[in-house]
Amino acid sequence: MAAESVLFGRGFWGPIIATAAMLLIAAVGGLILLGGRRITKVKPSAGKLKTYACGEELEASDIHADSEQFFSPIRRVFKPFYRYIRPAHSGDLSNYLFWVVVGLIIILISIAAAMG
Amino acid sequence: MTHAPILAIVLMVFGAFLTPVVGISARKLGLKRAREYFVIALMLAELALVLSMFKQVWGGQVLTYKLGGWQPPWGIALAVDGLNMFVAMVVAGMGLLVAVYSYVYMERDTGLDQFYTLFFLTMGGMMGVTLTGDIFNLYVFFEIMCISSYALVAFRRKWDSIEAGLKYMIVSSFGTSFILLGIAFLYGQAGSLNIADLIQKLEGISSSNLIVPLSLFVAGFGIKIAMVPLHMWMPDAYQAAPSAMAALFSGATATVGIYAMIRVVYILFGAFAIGITFATLGLVTMVLGALMALAQRDLKRLLAYSGISQIGYILLGIGLGTVLGVQGGLFHLFNNAIYKTMLFMIAGAIVYRVGTSDMDQLGGLWKNMPVTGTLFAVGALAISGVPPFNGFASKWTIYVAGIEAGRPVFTIIALITSALTLAYFLKALNSIFLGQRPKHLSDVKETPLPMMFPIMLLAVLCVVFGVLPQLGIDLVRPAQEAVMNSSGYISAVLGGA
Numbered sequence: 101m102a103a104e105s106v107l108f109g110r111g112f113w114g115p116i117i118a119t120a121a122m123l124l125i126a127a128v129g130g131l132i133l134l135g136g137r138r139i140t141k142v143k144p145s146a147g148k149l150k151t152y153a154c155g156e157e158l159e160a161s162d163i164h165a166d167s168e169q170f171f172s173p174i175r176r177v178f179k180p181f182y183r184y185i186r187p188a189h190s191g192d193l194s195n196y197l198f199w200v201v202v203g204l205i206i207i208l209i210s211i212a213a214a215m216g
Numbered sequence: 217m218t219h220a221p222i223l224a225i226v227l228m229v230f231g232a233f234l235t236p237v238v239g240i241s242a243r244k245l246g247l248k249r250a251r252e253y254f255v256i257a258l259m260l261a262e263l264a265l266v267l268s269m270f271k272q273v274w275g276g277q278v279l280t281y282k283l284g285g286w287q288p289p290w291g292i293a294l295a296v297d298g299l300n301m302f303v304a305m306v307v308a309g310m311g312l313l314v315a316v317y318s319y320v321y322m323e324r325d326t327g328l329d330q331f332y333t334l335f336f337l338t339m340g341g342m343m344g345v346t347l348t349g350d351i352f353n354l355y356v357f358f359e360i361m362c363i364s365s366y367a368l369v370a371f372r373r374k375w376d377s378i379e380a381g382l383k384y385m386i387v388s389s390f391g392t393s394f395i396l397l398g399i400a401f402l403y404g405q406a407g408s409l410n411i412a413d414l415i416q417k418l419e420g421i422s423s424s425n426l427i428v429p430l431s432l433f434v435a436g437f438g439i440k441i442a443m444v445p446l447h448m449w450m451p452d453a454y455q456a457a458p459s460a461m462a463a464l465f466s467g468a469t470a471t472v473g474i475y476a477m478i479r480v481v482y483i484l485f486g487a488f489a490i491g492i493t494f495a496t497l498g499l500v501t502m503v504l505g506a507l508m509a510l511a512q513r514d515l516k517r518l519l520a521y522s523g524i525s526q527i528g529y530i531l532l533g534i535g536l537g538t539v540l541g542v543q544g545g546l547f548h549l550f551n552n553a554i555y556k557t558m559l560f561m562i563a564g565a566i567v568y569r570v571g572t573s574d575m576d577q578l579g580g581l582w583k584n585m586p587v588t589g590t591l592f593a594v595g596a597l598a599i600s601g602v603p604p605f606n607g608f609a610s611k612w613t614i615y616v617a618g619i620e621a622g623r624p625v626f627t628i629i630a631l632i633t634s635a636l637t638l639a640y641f642l643k644a645l646n647s648i649f650l651g652q653r654p655k656h657l658s659d660v661k662e663t664p665l666p667m668m669f670p671i672m673l674l675a676v677l678c679v680v681f682g683v684l685p686q687l688g689i690d691l692v693r694p695a696q697e698a699v700m701n702s703s704g705y706i707s708a709v710l711g712g713a
Contacts, residue, residue: 113612115603115609115682115684115685118603118604119603119604119682119683122603163651163652164576164579164647164651164652164654165646165647165651167512167575167576167643167644167647168511168512168576170643170646170647171510171643174510174636175511181507182507182511185504185508186508186511189448189451189508191383191452193382193383193386195448196383196387196448196449197386197387199445199446199448200387200390200391200435200439200445202445203435203438203439203443203444203445203446204394204431204432204435206445207431207435207438207497208427208428208431208435210490210493210496210497211427211431211487211490211493212427212431214489214492214493215423215424215426215427215430215487215489215490216423216489
């Protein structure tokens with residue numbers, strides 16, 4: 101179809117073939133995983149299940165990755181962004197209105213520039 | 217059906233007035249849930265009405281309905297072309313699914329007569345904005361939509377929801393004031409309020425005289441769609457609103473906001489020259505939304521920032537101004553309505569079962585809610601643009617459009633943002649459904665079936681439009697043609713005047 105060649109004109113992307121391939125690979129992966137579990141039996145022991153943090157023994161159900169610190173290395177890359185932009189999202193209404201005015205000015209200038 | 221355009225609006229407004237009557241009557245007669253059945257029946261009728269126009273509009277016709285038989289530009293006209301037909305379908309479809317979802321989701325709340333009245337008013341406002349051919353009418357319906365949505369945000373009358381509703385109202389009032397001021401400028405210069413008539417009259421006006429009204433419109437609609445830096449109200453409002461309404465706002469209302477922006481900027485002003493402004497603001501919007509989403513603890517707030525980021529993709533596609541770009545932008549608008557509605561519904565299901573959307577208090581819920589978890593994974597992968605889901609198809613179209621428009625840097629930034637999207641959704645998936653389950657969550661039950669049904673349907677659409685992307689492109693093509701060529705619209709509305 102002509103429209104299909106427009107949409108996926110660069111290179112080849114057959115969504116049905118790709119989906120079938122992905123499902124097949126997932127099935128093969130699942131089979132390998134199941135096979136692996138059969139060959140190597142799980143041998144839990146009390147020592148293996150214990151969790152230590154800073155010298156303290158914790159219950160497994162008490163352990164939870166802090167959602168704000170999740171991907172902290174990625175967030176470290178964007179540190180300047182978080183330092184300056186995050187405080188602007190403070191919930192302070194006057195701050196929001198300040199940005200509405202700034203936004204209008206930015207839009208006005210950029211439209212004036214675009215329309216010559 | 218000749219009267220379908222006006223009936224699609226009137227039905228919703230009538231629904232708003234009839235709901236309290238139905239509610240009171242049902243209580244007196246002891247008919248349990250009659251009000252909810254009435255709401256769902258009305259939304260089904262609404263979808264049928266909208267779909268009754270589909271064949272003619274997809275055949276290339278522009279349907280016009282002259283109110284009171286007055287000939288435009290003197291009278292008010294409704295005009296349905298490929299673009300607003302597409303938006304009306306999204307609005308009616310998402311409205312129906314939200315009504316079905318609310319059947320169980322809202323059952324623990326009180327004041328549901330008022331809730332459904334406000335729901336219908338929001339729907340009526342959205343339909344009015346979508347179908348009208350008159351710019352002042354568009355403003356009036358936009359206000360109806362906004363005012364009822366402020367009340368819906370504050371519906372639960374907790375401190376945070378009232379605060380969020382007030383903030384939303386004040387910020388959004390600036391937006392609607394900008395739009396009204398823009399209309400006043402336009403009327404002062406062109407002396408008309410009919411969109412088709414204005415298109416013709418603006419051709420004779422110097423572009424320098426149009427900068428201020430155009431800026432006011434872009435800023436006004438920009439607030440509604442939460443374009444950066446006008447976006448800050450959105451996370452507060454979506455977090456505080458009942459999840460059913462957050463689903464409606466993020467799916468349908470955002471779609472209507474983008475529609476109004478396209479109708480006014482590209483069709484009314486013909487200002488394709490400012491596409492680069494849209495594309496640039498779109499890039500900033502998508503990156504800022506994604507980075508802010510990455511740092512959130514609350515699922516609904518994360519979804520709100522994610523919604524901001526997705527609006528950025530749509531603006532980028534539309535801003536590129538090419539056939540492929542506009543198609544990609546509109547396709548992404550459609551897909552965004554699907555998975556964003558779905559993800560907010562899942563957030564609502566979690567709140568319904570657990571009582572919180574704070575990700576630090578959740579975990580390991582896959583054991584209790586395996587179907588919900590799987591559906592969340594589908595939505596997360598779809599919104600992140602992972603094949604074979606629908607988000608991949610529309611994002612890919614936008615990437616290719618960026619390269620073909622000679623702006624590969626835009627494509628690279630969009631690609632990186634997609635990776636960020638996947639990152640924060642994997643974080644959400646891990647925090648909510650994987651890992652250790654806190655003891656107090658061991659008795660949590662699966663999402664109730666009436667809430668699950670619309671979520672499943674949307675998940676199926678995520679797969680269908682991903683595996684068969686041509687369906688989506690075929691769906692948006694008449695809309696894209698309407699954006700890029702308004703001559704049919706003008707002649708249909710003005711009758712060759």
